[in-house]
Amino acid sequence: MLEIKQLVKSYGDGQPVLKGLNFATEGKALTAVIGSSGAGKSTMLRCINRLVTADSGEILFDGTDLLKLRGKALQNARRQIGMIFQAYNLVDRLTVMENVLSGRLGYVPFLQGALRRFSQDDIDHAYQLLQRVGLSQYVNQRCDELSGGERQRVGVARALMQDPRILLADEPTASLDPKTSERIMELIARLTEELHLPVLINLHNVAQAKHYAARIVGLKDGVIVFDGKPRDLTDDVLEQIYTGHEELEEQLHPHDEAVQEAAP
Amino acid sequence: MTRPADGSSVGTHYAWKRPHFIENPFVRFGLLTLAIGYLLYAMSSLEVDLQRIARGIPRAIQIFSGAIPPNFAARGSLIVSGFIESIQITLLATAAGVLLSIPFGFAAARNISILPFYGLGRAIIIVARSLHPVVLGVLFVKAVGFGAFAGVLTLVIYTLGFVGKLLAEAVEEIKYGQIEALKSAGAGYFTVLAYAVVPQIMPRLIGLTMYQLDINLRASAVIGLVGAGGIGNTLNSAFGRYDYGTASAILLVMIGIILVVETISGKLRRFTK
Numbered sequence: 001m002l003e004i005k006q007l008v009k010s011y012g013d014g015q016p017v018l019k020g021l022n023f024a025t026e027g028k029a030l031t032a033v034i035g036s037s038g039a040g041k042s043t044m045l046r047c048i049n050r051l052v053t054a055d056s057g058e059i060l061f062d063g064t065d066l067l068k069l070r071g072k073a074l075q076n077a078r079r080q081i082g083m084i085f086q087a088y089n090l091v092d093r094l095t096v097m098e099n100v101l102s103g104r105l106g107y108v109p110f111l112q113g114a115l116r117r118f119s120q121d122d123i124d125h126a127y128q129l130l131q132r133v134g135l136s137q138y139v140n141q142r143c144d145e146l147s148g149g150e151r152q153r154v155g156v157a158r159a160l161m162q163d164p165r166i167l168l169a170d171e172p173t174a175s176l177d178p179k180t181s182e183r184i185m186e187l188i189a190r191l192t193e194e195l196h197l198p199v200l201i202n203l204h205n206v207a208q209a210k211h212y213a214a215r216i217v218g219l220k221d222g223v224i225v226f227d228g229k230p231r232d233l234t235d236d237v238l239e240q241i242y243t244g245h246e247e248l249e250e251q252l253h254p255h256d257e258a259v260q261e262a263a264p
Numbered sequence: 265m266t267r268p269a270d271g272s273s274v275g276t277h278y279a280w281k282r283p284h285f286i287e288n289p290f291v292r293f294g295l296l297t298l299a300i301g302y303l304l305y306a307m308s309s310l311e312v313d314l315q316r317i318a319r320g321i322p323r324a325i326q327i328f329s330g331a332i333p334p335n336f337a338a339r340g341s342l343i344v345s346g347f348i349e350s351i352q353i354t355l356l357a358t359a360a361g362v363l364l365s366i367p368f369g370f371a372a373a374r375n376i377s378i379l380p381f382y383g384l385g386r387a388i389i390i391v392a393r394s395l396h397p398v399v400l401g402v403l404f405v406k407a408v409g410f411g412a413f414a415g416v417l418t419l420v421i422y423t424l425g426f427v428g429k430l431l432a433e434a435v436e437e438i439k440y441g442q443i444e445a446l447k448s449a450g451a452g453y454f455t456v457l458a459y460a461v462v463p464q465i466m467p468r469l470i471g472l473t474m475y476q477l478d479i480n481l482r483a484s485a486v487i488g489l490v491g492a493g494g495i496g497n498t499l500n501s502a503f504g505r506y507d508y509g510t511a512s513a514i515l516l517v518m519i520g521i522i523l524v525v526e527t528i529s530g531k532l533r534r535f536t537k
Contacts, residue, residue, distance in 0.1 A: 049448045079450030089445035093463040102459060106450020113451065114458035155445075162449055 001025050001198065002048070002166055007057035009043050017043045019222040020057070025166070030189060030199040032209035035219035036245040041202040044219070045168045048200075049081045050074060061166075079106025082164030084188070086171040088151040090158070092144040096135060099143055099154050100126045103161025122161075129157040133187060149180035156188060160195070167192055169201040173208070181205070185212055206238065206251045327508055334516055335509030342498050343514055347521065350494035353415040354480045360416070361423025361480075362473050368424060369431030376435060376443075376461065389432070392425030401487035412493030419480045419487070426479070427472050434468040435461060467536045474529035481525055485518060 003024040010016035017040045025031065033041050046052045048059055050066060059066040061077060069077055082103070090099045104122050105113045112118070118126075130136045133153040143151060152172060159167060169188060173181035189212045192199045203209045209216055210230040218226030218233070218241040226237050235252055242248040286292040336343070371377050371385030395403075400421055404414040442460045451459065488496015495514060502511040 051444050051448060075450040075452055077450075078448055081448070083445070083448040085441060085445060087441050089439075089441035091442045091445075091460050091463050092439075093466065094459075102446055102451070103449050105446055105455050105459060110452060110454050110458070113455045158445070158449070 001062055002200075003058075003060040004044075004048075005058040005060070007044070007047060007059065008055045009040075009047055009052065010055060016055070017222050018047070018054075021222065021224065023217065023224065023227075025198050025200070026215065028196045028198045029214035030192060030201060030212060031215045031217060032201050032203045032213035033217045033219055034203055034206055034209050034241065036242050036247050037204075039219040040222045041219055042170055045083075045170050045200065045202060048168060049078050049083055075106055079162055080165045082159030082162045082167045084152070084155050084159050084167070084169040084172040086174050088148075088155045088175075090143040090151055090154055093142060095140050095142055096130065096138045096146070096154055097126060097140060100129060100157045100161050103158040106162065126157070126161060129160055132191065133157050148176050149184060152176065152180075152184050153187065156184070156191065160191065160197075164197065167197050167199045167201075169199065171202050171204055174204050181208070188212075206233070209233075330506070330508035331512035333509070334513035335507075336513045339498070339502070339507070339510045339513075343495075343510070343517065346488075346495035346498035346514070347517060349412050350481070350484045350488065350496070351521075353412050353419065353484045353494050354477065357416045357419030357484075358423055358473065358477045358480050361420040362427055362469075362476065364420065364424050365427035365431055366469075369428045370435060370457065370461075372428065372432035373435035375438070375440065376457070385428075385432070389425055389428040392421050393429060395421070395425075397422045397483045397487050398490060401490045401492040405491045410491045410493070415484060415487050415492035415494055418492055419483060422483060423476050423480065427476055430472055431465065431469065434465045438464040470536045471533045474533050478522070478525055478529050481522060 004021055007018050007021040008016055009018040017038075021040070021044060023044075033044065035041050043052060047054045048066065050069075054067055057067070061081075064077065066074075066077055091102065094102075098116065101116070101118050101122060104118060108118065108122075127136065127139075130139060133156055135150060135153050135157070138146065138150070143154060146154065152175075155172070167188075172188065173184050176184060185208055188199065188201070191197075201213070203213075210233060213230055216226065216228065216230055216233050217224055218237065220241050220243075225241055226233065238251055239248065242251055284292060286295070368385050368388055371381040372389055373385075374382060377385065397418055400418040401414065404417045408414050408417065438461060442464065443456055446456045446460045484494050485496045485499065488494040488498070489500050491497065491500075495518065499511060499514045502508075502514065
């Protein structure tokens with residue numbers, strides 16, 4: 001359904017961040033993309049929905065090359081691709097409901113969106129989603145009054161409001177404390193499984209990737225160095241993915257570090 | 265490191281002096297000499313004349329004694345109609361000016377505009393800002409004739425320059441992630457502006473509007489002096505008739521109204537967060 005071919009992207013005149021990346025989704029599973037910071041995880045996701053413009057290659061979405069789309073056709077493709085952001089990216093000064101409904105903005109004409117005239121179906125759906133993410137009591141609360149975890153729940157509801165055919169999540173839990181992070185991961189995994197929605201999720205936390213993903217892709221310096229089942233992600237492979245980066249120890253022995261930090 | 269209790273210093277000594285703003289002493293003193301020299305020259309060429317000041321004092325006293333007590337009654341209805349016209353000019357010009365500032369301010373914001381519109385927006389705002397309202401007032405009185413309409417046009421342009429520029433800056437400071445989120449949901453350009461940009465600049469826009477209302481009320485009195493309607497006209501003709509009692513009455517009312525407007529606009533601005 002989504003197939004990336006020979007994707008190249010560089011920023012400015014620098015070294016390419018992605019060096020001929022190839023990847024294809026398989027079925028409707030949750031795929032985690034891991035790799036050290038700077039490996040190209042974010043760039044890969046943002047190339048897919050064209051928040052950044054790739055230099056060359058193809059991204060086929062049901063056979064259409066996303067990189068060739070413009071204007072209305074690009075908007076129509078984007079609305080089928082949900083995205084969850086690390087910094088939530090909610091419109092802070094608007095209410096929870098307005099933010100959830102903003103997931104429909106790719107479907108409604110300008111005036112309807114600007115005047116918040118959404119269809120009854122959309123409003124019903126938004127209420128259902130808010131109930132599912134546990135925020136129905138905050139419908140008319142402004143988003144800047146919510147906690148980080150609550151904001152990301154709104155972010156999840158907004159992405160699902162698009163009726164997406166695939167979900168992208170760029171480190172959705174990296175700004176949250178460990179406990180909240182775990183709950184948000186659970187929520188994303190559970191909802192997308194119910195909806196049979198394929199998910200491509202960048203994760204900083206390898207333990208989480210192993211726990212939630214059916215498939216793990218390891219990115220290093222703009223190329224894929226591992227692609228397989230979580231159980232095949234051995235310490236040797238991790239070492240290869242994270243070699244040369246300070247994060248290596250942390251990813252190999254996350255528990256040790258937590259214990260050390262807890263020690264007086 | 266702790267100091268010895270008796271206050272004596274031990275160890276190495278360091279010499280410290282505040283560094284000069286301009287390090288080179290020749291440049292430093294050269295510039296200072298130049299500045300003082302020019303001021304002396306300017307003073308001599310402008311004929312600053314103490315005798316003229318001395319001769320002016322009795323005349324000033326005469327004006328002030330004519331102005332006390334202020335005379336509200338003689339031209340009361342003129343004062344009232346003048347102020348009503350000024351307030352109308354102010355409200356109309358502020359509303360129209362702010363509405364006009366929105367498209368130009370958006371066009372002049374680097375992060376959401378495209379290059380040709382950015383250039384055009386900036387250029388128009390710069391032109392509007394570079395002309396003082398009095399100069400604009402003279403121009404519009406020549407163009408459309410004496411009266412309130414010239415005043416409204418003047419203040420619309422004045423508002424466009426001020427609010428347009430600050431609005432463009434406010435748009436340039438918004439959080440881009442919110443725009444990305446809506447773009448990735450498939451929203452079109454204008455939908456993104458209305459749904460992600462406008463909410464972010466709304467408090468600023470309301471604050472600026474209130475502030476501009478304040479400024480325009482003052483300016484409306486000034487541009488009246490050059491014939492652009494309102495209380496300034498009334499004030500001008502009072503001076504023309506040597507009717508200082510009426511003039512001081514106008515000034516007192518003006519101060520009162522501006523105090524009231526300032527209080528209201530300040531309260532409203534604090535209300536929008």
